[in-house]
Amino acid sequence: MTSSSPDPLTIVVTTPRSDTVEIRLDGEMDDETSYEVVDTVRQLLRAHRGVSRLELHCGPSxxxxxxxxxxxxxxxxxxxxxxxDLVLTGQAGL
Structure with a gap:
């Protein structure tokens, strides 16, 4: 039996509208990578003070x-x- 290694985490940030920031996640969000996601959100909220909506899209993996x-x-x-406002979409597997 072989163990597959987790997919590396990718984080893609877009600003489709002036009031919205989208973050797309794909890969493994665990104790080794979750800090990176939280830090990204923290930095984005500081940089985009006028944002009223944060969309966090979790890919299928x-x-x-x-x-x-x-x-x-x-x-x-x-x-x-x-x-x-936080909107969580996708298949987070949580």
Missing amino acids: VAGDPTGLAALLMIRRLAEADDV
Whole structure:
């Protein structure tokens, strides 16, 4: 039996509208990579103060462990603190 290695995490950020930031995730969000996602969100919220909507799109291979779930909760707290609506879409596997 062989164990497959996790897919590396990719983070793609776009700003489709002046009030919206989109973050697309694909790959493994776990204790080794979740900090990167939280840090990306933190930096984006600082850089885009006029944003009222944050869309977090999780690709089909985004698999989470408890640390990934904790990262999503931290992202929600960051968004709420800045009065930004968080929309989570996709198949997060959590």
